[in-house]
Amino acid sequence: MKSFQHRLLMTILAWLGILLAGLLLIIGQLFPIYAESENQMQLWIWLALIFALAMIFSAIIGYRIIKVQAMPIENVTETALELAKGNYQARAYEYSNIGTVELSSTINVLARNLQEITAVREMEQERLKTLIENMGSALIMIDRQGSVSLVNKSFMYEFELAEMDVNKKFYKEVPIPQVLQEFIERVFMMEKPAREQLAFTQGLSSRHIDVYGAPVIGEQEQWHGIVIVLHDITELKRLEQIRKDFVANVSHELRTPVTSIKGFSETLLDGAYKDPATCESFLEIIHKESNRLEMLIEDLLELSRVEQSGFKVDAHPTDMEAIIYQVREMVQKKLEDKGIELNLQLEPVIVQGDPNRLVQVMMNLLVNAMTYSPEQTVITIRLFSRGNEAIIEVEDQGIGIAKAEFSRLFERFYRVDRARSRNSGGTGLGLSIVKHLIEAHHGKVEVKSEVGKGSTFIIHLPLAS
Numbered sequence: 001m002k003s004f005q006h007r008l009l010m011t012i013l014a015w016l017g018i019l020l021a022g023l024l025l026i027i028g029q030l031f032p033i034y035a036e037s038e039n040q041m042q043l044w045i046w047l048a049l050i051f052a053l054a055m056i057f058s059a060i061i062g063y064r065i066i067k068v069q070a071m072p073i074e075n076v077t078e079t080a081l082e083l084a085k086g087n088y089q090a091r092a093y094e095y096s097n098i099g100t101v102e103l104s105s106t107i108n109v110l111a112r113n114l115q116e117i118t119a120v121r122e123m124e125q126e127r128l129k130t131l132i133e134n135m136g137s138a139l140i141m142i143d144r145q146g147s148v149s150l151v152n153k154s155f156m157y158e159f160e161l162a163e164m165d166v167n168k169k170f171y172k173e174v175p176i177p178q179v180l181q182e183f184i185e186r187v188f189m190m191e192k193p194a195r196e197q198l199a200f201t202q203g204l205s206s207r208h209i210d211v212y213g214a215p216v217i218g219e220q221e222q223w224h225g226i227v228i229v230l231h232d233i234t235e236l237k238r239l240e241q242i243r244k245d246f247v248a249n250v251s252h253e254l255r256t257p258v259t260s261i262k263g264f265s266e267t268l269l270d271g272a273y274k275d276p277a278t279c280e281s282f283l284e285i286i287h288k289e290s291n292r293l294e295m296l297i298e299d300l301l302e303l304s305r306v307e308q309s310g311f312k313v314d315a316h317p318t319d320m321e322a323i324i325y326q327v328r329e330m331v332q333k334k335l336e337d338k339g340i341e342l343n344l345q346l347e348p349v350i351v352q353g354d355p356n357r358l359v360q361v362m363m364n365l366l367v368n369a370m371t372y373s374p375e376q377t378v379i380t381i382r383l384f385s386r387g388n389e390a391i392i393e394v395e396d397q398g399i400g401i402a403k404a405e406f407s408r409l410f411e412r413f414y415r416v417d418r419a420r421s422r423n424s425g426g427t428g429l430g431l432s433i434v435k436h437l438i439e440a441h442h443g444k445v446e447v448k449s450e451v452g453k454g455s456t457f458i459i460h461l462p463l464a465s
Ligand SMILES: Nc1ncnc2c1ncn2[C@@H]1O[C@H](COP(=O)(O)OP(=O)(O)OP(=O)(O)O)[C@@H](O)[C@H]1O
Pocket: 299, 364, 368, 369, 372, 396, 398, 399, 400, 401, 409, 414, 415, 416, 417, 421, 425, 426, 427, 428, 429, 430, 431, 432, 455
């Protein structure tokens, strides 16, 4: 802009110079100098001086006029240049007394609009980015050339990928399971939406994913590539398997006593009842099996009750020591029969609990300790408080449990040694019920054990406040 002013100024000066030279030439032509007197010479000098002064004044005035006129244009041009660079905060001065005010205000309106549009666009982009990153499902986008154009955090986390594994890589180069790669290829080649459940192994664990792929179609119906969305359904599959196992287990457990009852009763009806000894022994078996059936059904009903999502225990301050004495009474005969000594190391502790449910828990643990211990051993029950919780330990010198079994021990129907446990009349529901009851008390149950040496079940319960 400076050069524009200078050019204008120079032009004016040039014009004035030319004008002066022209005038001098005209005057010189009209009145030749050699013919003039000294007075005339002085007049010429004065005239030249006046012209020179007039020229300087015109230059100064011209410069000022140009400056005032050019400044708003200069300012608007600078603002427009800033806007072109992407600085939408730039604004032009709106000189009220100048004719360029409309230009400045229009530029400012344009700048404001641009700023608003950019802010809205940035906000939308940010929103979309946050949505993609936090959508909980893994997502990958592949462009029409087959290169990865977008992946979210979940995808990277799901397949333990680093930035360099995916950045601008051809989709076949990305280290993901073969089944997923084949699925992507199918969607990419067919350009049609597809949905599948895929299973694969990752490290030591097996994984299940529900995967959906679709082509990305632009506004003008052009194909931009494909998008793949994945949900991890490993946990759902695990629960489905547990449900299937449960149904299979229940049917199996029910069938065993029923088959037995049916078999023995049929034999009796076929004439065995005539021999009183056979009749009595068969009836005893039938009685034992029907007891087992009853116990199993009771346990199942109990488990379904405690597993209900809204299940609550009637917790109030309860003397835990008294509960343990009560349980000892209940198993006294069985202890004596097996020659097992019960060693009680109890401190007075008041817990926040439901007495009936706590008796049920202690019975289950104590019966297990007796069932899975040889004769003439010792079972120790310890009761004490630590911090704001009560600890109850039931320790036996029985067969013990391998560490590998710990995680499954509290599952429904899980038995370490199926044959042995069934012989002892167990259904494998006891510990599962214990776990649910203790959790309903906001406590937890743990196990420590060594095969051949014995097991300790440890219960943590909240103390009464
Ligand atoms: N004290 C223990 N010592 C060794 N093994 C144990 C002990 N307690 C439990 N177990 C193992 O854990 C399994 C599950 O125990 P749980 O009490 O749930 O079932 P159960 O005793 O077989 O049958 P029930 O439902 O009649 O109690 C048992 O079958 C047994 O293999």
